[in-house]
Amino acid sequence: MKYEYKLYEPSWxxxxxxxxxxxxxxxxxxxxEIEPHExxxxxxxxxxxxxxxxIKVNGFNGLxxxxxxxxxxxxxxxxxxxxxxxxxxxxxxxxxxxHFIHAIRRNIDIAHFVHDxxxxxxxxxxxxxxxxxxQKTTLQFDGVKVEPIKPLALAxxxxxxxxxxxxxxxxxxxVSLMKAAIEYKGYxxxxxxxxxxxxxxxNTFAWYxxxxxxxxxxxxxxxxxEAMKKALEFDDKIPIGILYKEEKESYEDxxxxxxxxxxxxxxxxxxxxxxxxxxxxx
Amino acid sequence: xxxxxxxxxxAGQGMDTCAILLEKTLKRCGFSVYASSDYMSRVRGGHNFxxxxxxxxxxxxxxxxxxxxxxxxxETVDIHRSKLKENGFILTQETIxxxxxxxxNPKVINTVGLGFILKYFGLPMDIAAEVIKEEFxxxxxxxxxxxxxxGYKQSKNRYSLTTFKDxxxxxxxxxxxxxxxxxxxxxxxxxxxxxxxxGVLNYLAAHSNEFGIAVDQVEDExxxxxMALGAAYAGVRAMTGSSGxxxxxxxxxxxxAGMIEVPVVLINVQRPGPATGFPTRTEQADLRFMIHAxxxxxxxxxxxxxxxxxxxxxxxRAFNIAEKYQIPVLLMSDQHLADSVVTVKPxxxxxxxxxxxxxxxxxxxxxxxxxxxxTEDGISPRILPGKIPGQVVLVDSDEHDxxxxxxxxxxxxxxxxxxxxxxxxxxxxxxxxPWFIGKDKPENLIICWGSTYxxxxxAVDRLIEEGYSIGALIFGDIWPLPTxxxxxxxxxxxxxxxxxxxxxxxxxxxxxxxxxxxxxxxILKYDGRPFSGEEVYKRIREVL
Ligand SMILES: Cc1ncc(C[n+]2csc(CCOP(=O)(O)OP(=O)(O)O)c2C)c(N)n1
Ligand SMILES: [Mg+2]
Numbered sequence: 001m002k003y004e005y006k007l008y009e010p011s012w013x014x015x016x017x018x019x020x021x022x023x024x025x026x027x028x029x030x031x032x033e034i035e036p037h038e039x040x041x042x043x044x045x046x047x048x049x050x051x052x053x054x055i056k057v058n059g060f061n062g063l064x065x066x067x068x069x070x071x072x073x074x075x076x077x078x079x080x081x082x083x084x085x086x087x088x089x090x091x092x093x094x095x096x097x098x099h100f101i102h103a104i105r106r107n108i109d110i111a112h113f114v115h116d117x118x119x120x121x122x123x124x125x126x127x128x129x130x131x132x133x134x135q136k137t138t139l140q141f142d143g144v145k146v147e148p149i150k151p152l153a154l155a156x157x158x159x160x161x162x163x164x165x166x167x168x169x170x171x172x173x174x175v176s177l178m179k180a181a182i183e184y185k186g187y188x189x190x191x192x193x194x195x196x197x198x199x200x201x202x203n204t205f206a207w208y209x210x211x212x213x214x215x216x217x218x219x220x221x222x223x224x225x226e227a228m229k230k231a232l233e234f235d236d237k238i239p240i241g242i243l244y245k246e247e248k249e250s251y252e253d254x255x256x257x258x259x260x261x262x263x264x265x266x267x268x269x270x271x272x273x274x275x276x277x278x279x280x281x282x
Numbered sequence: 283x284x285x286x287x288x289x290x291x292x293a294g295q296g297m298d299t300c301a302i303l304l305e306k307t308l309k310r311c312g313f314s315v316y317a318s319s320d321y322m323s324r325v326r327g328g329h330n331f332x333x334x335x336x337x338x339x340x341x342x343x344x345x346x347x348x349x350x351x352x353x354x355x356x357e358t359v360d361i362h363r364s365k366l367k368e369n370g371f372i373l374t375q376e377t378i379x380x381x382x383x384x385x386x387n388p389k390v391i392n393t394v395g396l397g398f399i400l401k402y403f404g405l406p407m408d409i410a411a412e413v414i415k416e417e418f419x420x421x422x423x424x425x426x427x428x429x430x431x432x433g434y435k436q437s438k439n440r441y442s443l444t445t446f447k448d449x450x451x452x453x454x455x456x457x458x459x460x461x462x463x464x465x466x467x468x469x470x471x472x473x474x475x476x477x478x479x480x481g482v483l484n485y486l487a488a489h490s491n492e493f494g495i496a497v498d499q500v501e502d503e504x505x506x507x508x509m510a511l512g513a514a515y516a517g518v519r520a521m522t523g524s525s526g527x528x529x530x531x532x533x534x535x536x537x538x539a540g541m542i543e544v545p546v547v548l549i550n551v552q553r554p555g556p557a558t559g560f561p562t563r564t565e566q567a568d569l570r571f572m573i574h575a576x577x578x579x580x581x582x583x584x585x586x587x588x589x590x591x592x593x594x595x596x597x598x599r600a601f602n603i604a605e606k607y608q609i610p611v612l613l614m615s616d617q618h619l620a621d622s623v624v625t626v627k628p629x630x631x632x633x634x635x636x637x638x639x640x641x642x643x644x645x646x647x648x649x650x651x652x653x654x655x656x657t658e659d660g661i662s663p664r665i666l667p668g669k670i671p672g673q674v675v676l677v678d679s680d681e682h683d684x685x686x687x688x689x690x691x692x693x694x695x696x697x698x699x700x701x702x703x704x705x706x707x708x709x710x711x712x713x714x715x716p717w718f719i720g721k722d723k724p725e726n727l728i729i730c731w732g733s734t735y736x737x738x739x740x741a742v743d744r745l746i747e748e749g750y751s752i753g754a755l756i757f758g759d760i761w762p763l764p765t766x767x768x769x770x771x772x773x774x775x776x777x778x779x780x781x782x783x784x785x786x787x788x789x790x791x792x793x794x795x796x797x798x799x800x801x802x803x804x805i806l807k808y809d810g811r812p813f814s815g816e817e818v819y820k821r822i823r824e825v826l
Contacts, residue, residue: 053676056674
């Protein structure tokens with residue numbers, strides 16, 4: 001397959017949800033007929049954030065929690081590149097929480113796939129921003145003492161135009177979400193529930209499997225109030241699907257010269273063009 | 283001839299307008315102008331002032347000894363009276379109060395004052411009238427022209443200066459950096475407002491639509507450098523900037539730039555620290571910080587900007603060097619250079635070149651492109667993502683192999699560290715020796731860096747006139763530190779005097795470390811105010 005590296009075997013644990021997410025991502029790219037050189041996967045650091053090493057496309061594997069800023073830079077520099085941010089719940093909502101909020105404000109055209117295992121995987125089991133209150137972890141041995149973040153609700157209140165939730169155990173469904181997110185013109189959040197088989201013994205595959213359900217056929221994803229209810233539903237039942245979708249102008253398109261011209265990377269640079277700047281200092 | 287005017291008052295009284303009008307008028311009269319501002323970190327009240335110095339020969343510094351004080355409030359008189367030359371004059375608010383009242387708009391005090399000052403020096407009014415027409419909005423031009431005239435009438439000729447043909451531009455350090463970035467073809471700039479660096483962000487934002495530069499006001503400086511790196515990875519020339527505190531937040535990403543070998547340009551417009559320090563004042567205390575910032579070991583270049591022309595040419599050069607070596611290039615400015623408005627010859631755009639060092643398909647020799655291919659000089663051919671079908675570009679903040687994939691191999695690790703650091707050897711070919719001014723084989727050698735150039739230059743010129751054997755080395759390229767001239771001149775000198783705007787002598791210690799040479803004297807200043815030529819002159823005299 002064209003997204004396959006010959007040499008590199010994932011360093012994920014057997015049974016990790018990341019494998020399914022990788023499969024879904026490859027299928028989504030394949031079905032959208034996106035060539036490896038036409039897309040950039042941007043990530044931070046964490047288990048999820050190693051995705052570029054196991055799927056052959058352009059990759060920017062940056063710093064923990066800092067996947068969104070380079071993704072914005074890439075999009076502004078070359079609007080012809082598809083940009084996908086692939087990172088964990090820790091990187092996306094913890095270390096990079098500020099970038100998450102401001103990416104929504106910009107509505108930059110990227111798809112953000114959060115591998116939400118409700119734990120810090122790579123650093124061996126500390127609570128993440130989505131770990132439930134009271135849950136015992138390797139660090140919080142007597143239980144987490146802070147409330148979890150509600151990423152989808154937060155995204156909705158910030159005005160995100162595409163808010164979805166998927167489950168790594170439901171590949172066909174996840175593929176459809178990923179495709180919709182990649183095709184969406186603007187910031188698209190897909191929070192992907194993913195079991196961590198080693199460090200999260202509460203939110204196991206079965207735990208998710210027993211709770212997730214598809215949003216009904218007649219669900220109206222343009223209804224924000226309804227979306228908010230669904231975004232907060234995270235107990236016995238967890239809805240998956242596109243909770244909310246709304247067309248909005250993307251950040252790039254708000255720059256006329258980006259919208260109406262060639263990608264910035266393709267423009268000629270001639271110092272003499274700048275000589276006229278001297279006039280304002282005369 | 284060499285005159286200096288001080289305009290002082292509280293923030294919000296509109297001295298800025300008066301200063302700009304006077305600076306522009308003096309420039310158009312063909313004088314060399316050097317205007318330095320002293321302002322507080324507040325929007326209203328307090329005490330702010332400008333030194334506006336002008337002459338028929340080239341000026342390198344401001345002068346704290348003034349011929350005229352335009353005092354918009356009493357405080358200005360109290361604070362600055364001692365700076366007045368013997369035959370100097372104080373124009374107080376009271377002197378022109380009646381005219382302002384008559385004109386019925388308190389804001390015109392600026393232009394009344396301007397008229398008064400021009401007549402005092404015997405300069406024509408029509409040039410100022412032109413400037414007013416350009417600077418003011420339609421509705422208020424008329425009243426300001428009247429104010430100018432009234433002020434002019436009220437005053438008496440003290441001098442009658444002749445004017446010259448004006449061939450200069452009037453520009454400050456931040457603007458010069460902005461012009462340099464545009465000339466270099468910068469297509470991406472982002473920043474978070476922080477005095478005194480905001481001028482660069484403002485300048486580029488103002489020209490972003492015209493030149494097609496994506497300018498982003500980021501959520502924080504952590505985002506800033508990471509974002510610039512994304513843009514640079516995608517293939518545009520990218521830059522970010524801040525002052526010391528903001529640069530501190532960029533440090534992790536600076537290390538990332540070193541690791542992923544993505545070229546980027548960054549500017550730190552220094553202000554006094556630690557922490558918030560003096561937001562609107564000047565210092566050169568981030569030298570060691572800029573040289574060493576970032577965890578791990580990786581190559582970088584640090585260039586200190588010495589004056590506005592240097593700011594322009596070095597900014598362009600910074601982009602070329604960043605791309606040639608695929609390293610971060612860090613520019614250092616400071617509040618004094620950033621905010622001082624000076625006249626210079628228009629920049630020569632034929633002298634600057636854009637050199638990109640981006641590889642095409644023919645240079646991809648491997649079946650699967652290796653972003654970090656081991657090469658003789660440590661620089662791997664750089665292709666851009668999306669440009670060559672079938673090839674992908676992978677950069678990684680983890681230690682990586684030649685393809686950019688995570689590795690834990692001890693052997694590859696060693697080779698990669700060597701590869702990155704090897705660039706230093708080749709970078710040395712591009713390093714420029716410090717400027718030298720002064721007498722041949724000087725017995726007394728000044729060493730300094732960055733914006734202290736102007737004050738040192740003025741002091742050295744004066745000391746040479748007085749018969750001293752003195753010269754100065756002014757560092758622009760400061761990391762890696764060029765040592766050839768330093769050693770040559772150092773050997774001949776009896777005295778080596780370090781002049782810096784910091785408390786610990788950071789260049790001096792660097793020279794001891796790298797060149798194994800020990801300066802004999804130190805002239806340090808860290809009160810947040812810039813050195814004037816006068817002050818440097820006096821302090822060198824104390825040492826000699
Ligand atoms: C600045 C910084 N702080 C901390 C770390 C250590 N660290 C690496 S990954 C990680 C958390 C990973 O959790 P998450 O983002 O949820 O990814 P997962 O491994 O669960 O997929 C941490 C704390 C780091 N690399 N950099
Ligand atoms: Mg996680």
